[in-house]
Each structure stands twice: as C-alpha cells, then as structure tokens.
Amino acid sequence: MYFMTYKQQLSIVCASISLSALLFSCNGVESKTKGAANSSDSAQTVKNTEAEEAKTTESVSANTYAPIDSAKYWDAVKNLANGDTTGLWPVIKQPIPAPGAILPFKRVVVYYGNLYSKKMGALGEYPPKEMWSRLNKEVKAWEKADPSTPVQPGIHYIAVVAQGDGGKDGKYRFRMPDKQIDSALTIAKMHNGIVFLDIQVSLSTIQQELPLLEKYLKLPHVHLGIDPEFSMKTGHKPGTKIGTYDAEDINYCTRFLQKLVKDNNLPAKIFVVHRFTKGMVTNYKNIKLVPEVQMVMHMDGWGEPELKKGTYRHWIREQPVQFTGFKLFYKNDLKKAPNRLMTPDELMKLSPKPIYIQYQ
Template sequence: MARTSGRHRAVAVPTRSRRRGLVVGAAAVVVAAAALSSWAATAPAGPDGAAVAVAETAARPTLLEQARADREFRSADPSTSTAAPVPPAIELPGGGRSFFPDRRVVALYGKPGVDGLGVLGQQDLPSTIARVQATAAEYQAVSDRPILPTLDIIATVADTSPGEDGDYSRATSVDDLRPWVQAAADAGVYVVLDLQPGRSTFLEQARAYEELLRLPNVGLGLDPEWRVGPGQVPGYTRGTVGAAEVNEVQGWLAGLVQEGRLPQKLLVVHQFVDSMIADKMLIHADRPEIAVLFQMDAQGPTITKGLAWKDVLQDAPAGTAFGWMNFVTLDEPMLNPADTLAQQPRPDMVSIQ
C-alpha cells in the first residue's frame, strides 16, 4: 500500500514503518553522562529463573580490558621474555568468539535521546541498559539458545535536506556514542551501529566509526532503504544496495577483526522488499570474521510480516542468519517472545523498535 505524509509524495512502502526513521534537520542527541563504573555486568533472570547470557566481569576481564591486554601483548618486546607468552583470547559478551548458532541476539533499536525513532531512545542510558537486559530475560525464558542483549543504535540518520556535506545524512559523533558503547561493554551488552547513508556509501560512513568498530562488542548495520543515488532524496525514493558494496564493507570489517584478533563481528543488512538488495545471492557469507544477518523489518499485521519474512529468506546465500523486527506501536499486534520465536526458521536476532 502507498503511504503519504505532509512532507513527502506517496512512496510505495508496503510493510515498513521506517518513515519514522527519517528526520528533517539535525536530530537532537541526548547522551547520558552518568558514571559508567556503577554498572555491573550481571543480568536479570527470566520468568522461569533462566539467566541471560552476559559477561560476568567478576569472573573474567571486561571486553575493553581484553582488548587493551591484547594490544599490550602485541607491542611487547619479545627479547624481554624467557617464554613465548600466550595471547589473551578476546571474547564476545557472554563468552565465545562466534555468533551463530551459539547464541540469539535480542536488541532494542533506536537513536539515543530521540523518542520517535525507537524504544532505545525513550529513556536515559542506565535505564536503556536495564531495559535491554530485562527484554533479553523475557526471551531467554522461551529461547533454546543463550540470549545476547544488544543495543541497535542508529548512528547516522537519513534526512530530506542535504546538510553541509550534501550527503542527506546526519551523523552522531564518536564522542557521543562512546559512553553508550562503554556502558554496554561494562554490562555485557553488544552494540550494533546502524547506518542510513543517504547519498554517501556504507563504507565511507563505517570508516568514520572505526575507533568503535575496533572494539570487541561493536558490530555494524546497513539500512539500504536510506542508501540513495545521485539526484535522489531519502524518503522520496526507496534506496537499494548491491552485493558488491556489502562485500566491500565486509572486507574492510574483516580486516579490523584480523588486525585486532577480535571475535566475530555481526553485520546486519536490513530488508523488507526484494528490491532493497541487488544480487543478494552474491553477498559473501563465508568469511569467518563476519556473521552476516538479513533483518526483516516490515511492520503491520502478522500476515504481512510473514510475507516479508519469506521475501527476506529468498535468495539468501548459504550460511547467513536471519532477524525479525517487532514494532511496539505499529504491529497489529506486536508478537510476544514465544510467538516471535515460533517463526520458521527461528530468528537468530530479534529487534524491538
């Protein structure tokens, strides 16, 4: 069905609510400045007593401590050591170095400080950490895998105005995101930085967040709906991305993993119609450094979402994972954890917007 708004002409967007992902002008970002050291890395228990699988910092070094120790190890003078040291293994929150099928991701989606872009922005930083852990506990009660609580943060937001750089996308600074990434690491929570690049490219925008992507608890999300070409404006034209660009991002991201001897990184590619990803079957899914996941982010009645789910599964290369997005106010109704995980195949990731 076509949707219209006071600002935009009708665009055929049959199942998606992400028009709410479009903002006009610079989005205000409110970043909590609370002391991150007050956050423990323990997780709440689910309704049946099952604990959420998060890192226990009392039992093992924090993720940032692991990364720091690894850098120190690689920079050490070998002539001062009488025995070959064993480098520390940097792990994901909750332990281990790979994503699927060892775990299931449950994420809150949105932009810090912006209520209208998803549930992540509806409360301050400490409350967001508590909320994602509580949500993860609800899913853990009905999950056959350990749950990894995750913050899916919109790092760049598509815009109808070009901005100073002309790319029709507003970026959140690394400085503003750093407290969120740090708090997540301290609490055993993963982070996905989501990109809506406008007329820029995914790789160009990803490079701006290299400092954060070199951390073991940070992955990347690509939202092709907001990736438009020259002469096109986000919101007036639904964007698309080709396999070559996705693979280019993968190659760069894999390089960061190799250089830092990091655990596997999650790469989320959003989709709700076939046209959003060209040559989908050519996307690489065999890089050990990257877990590629296609995220179904349609909204509306359950039957409509089910049809979009089938579209997302179609033409996916072997070895990819799949995610399902629930919309709190726009699904009819929003599925509960048990019904969400009853989808076939069972989603490897669930996001709540």
C-alpha cells in the same frame, strides 16, 4: 525505518553531549536540573569508560578466543532451520566461523534507536535504567521461549542518521559525535551488552562512511549494521523512496570487518543488513561469506503479523544468506487495530528461526 529531520539535527548541535544529558530523552533541546547537577559525575563516567575501552583495545592482541566446535556449530545451525523443507536452510555453503563467534550459540536481542530522539526507537525513548529494565524483560521472554539458546542482550545504535536536510555537503546524513557514541557504549556496559553501530548513508556511500567508525569496530564487542532503505543511489532524498545496496556494497563491508578481525585478533563480527523489499538487496547470490563475519539478513518491515511473516518468507527465507533476524515495532506494528506485537513463541515457529531480534 525513520530519518532525522532538520529540526532534530539542530537539536543535536545544541544539546549537551555528556552522558548526564543523554540520561534524559533529547527531542529538541530538553534539559533537566538533575542532569545538570550530575554533569561532572557523568562526564567522569564517560571518561573512565573511554579509558577502559582503550585498555581493551590495547590488550585484545593478547587475548585468545575459543575455537568453534564444528559439530556443535552445525547442530545449532540445523536446529535454526526448524524443519525447513525447501532445501534452502540450513545454508550449507558457509564457513565455520572464527573463534569467539556469538551466533548461533546465543540469540542476540537488542533495542534500536538513537539517544537524541524518542521517535527513532526504544533505545532513545527511555532513560538508560528504564530502557534496560524493559529490554531485560524481553530477554527473559526469549529465554523462556527457547531455554536451549542463551540470550546476548545489546543495543543497536544509529551512528550515521539519514536526515531531511542536505547539510553542508548535500549528503542528507548526520554523523553522530564521538562522545555521543561513547555514551552509547557506556550504556551498553551497564548490563554487559554488545553494541551495533548502524549506518544510514543517504546520498553518501558506505565506502565513505564505514571507515570513519573503524576505531569503534576494533573493539571486540562492537558490531555493524547497514540500512539499504536509506542508501539513495538514485539521488532522491531519504524517506521519499526506498534505497538499495548491491552484493558488491555488502561484500565491501564484509572485507572491511574481516581485515579488522584478522589484524586485531578479534572475535568474529556480526554484520546485520536490514531488508523488507526485494529491491533493497540486489544480487544476493553474490554475497560472500567469510569465517570472520557472521551475516544476518534482518526482516525490518512493520505491520500486522501475517504481513510481517509474508515479508520474512519472501525476502529472508527464500533468499538465504547465512543467519536471519526479525524486527518488532512497539508502535508501528500496532498502528491498525486489532494489530498486536508478535511473541517469541510465534517467532520460534518460523522457518528458519531468527537468531537476531530487534525491538524498535
């Protein structure tokens, strides 16, 4: 729920892409002596990680993932329904996921943002060690709230960022350089985190942007997020109106991920779709579910607890797809006193219970 300004775009062009620079927040061109002194070591870290990722990709075809126990899967899915009486949950017409699936056996808890900006979320606001310290506290809170469900931590990184300037092609989006994405993957590995690459297409299309991230999505621990808010099919600039995706766009992404999983012997992918209005997702009943892709419709709205619960009820609960997510904003949720951040215990009372939690 934030787009990149032209000033921030310029800062990206001017900033160092090495991990040493990313260890400090880049809001404008911000440099520190310590980062410069450690640049060679950090560059080597990124290089080593790239080599490790290459080895992972090469060897993945030799790996096998545990098949899913269908009885345990349905028990966990029914547990997530949390006593729902509408008849909508659990979603009965869904396939047993492909081997290696994370959901619903683990709850995914992530920090969201972009490493170049402190304003896009907690992921870019703090140096990596501090970021992980904060995220691990949230993980422990979720483990306490739901001891029966292990937590898989991760980062949700905006890889294609909506911006306020059209750029050379007039598409109002900025694609993050590969080395910057590599650095995000390096940070995730600090605590065995999974990675979500998020796409804000602006005046481009998901069909143009998604294939450019294929080499990353071939990695077994990298998953996908898309943001309808910044899919500007009407031609408006991002941030001036709320965008939209149709089931056809979502199904395109599902087919793309499904093929990657099949062709590369990967575990099931998680696919997160952000939503906080009716119009952000159209024809939801036409969304297709496949064993290779686990779909999360994610409540992305901010505000007071009752408003957030209402948004979740209307656009997530009453339009079921497969799994649900819930977003918490450290700043926006507190904009109006006496607002407060909702707790894991409160979210565990929702029906259905969200299995993907994002902090911004």
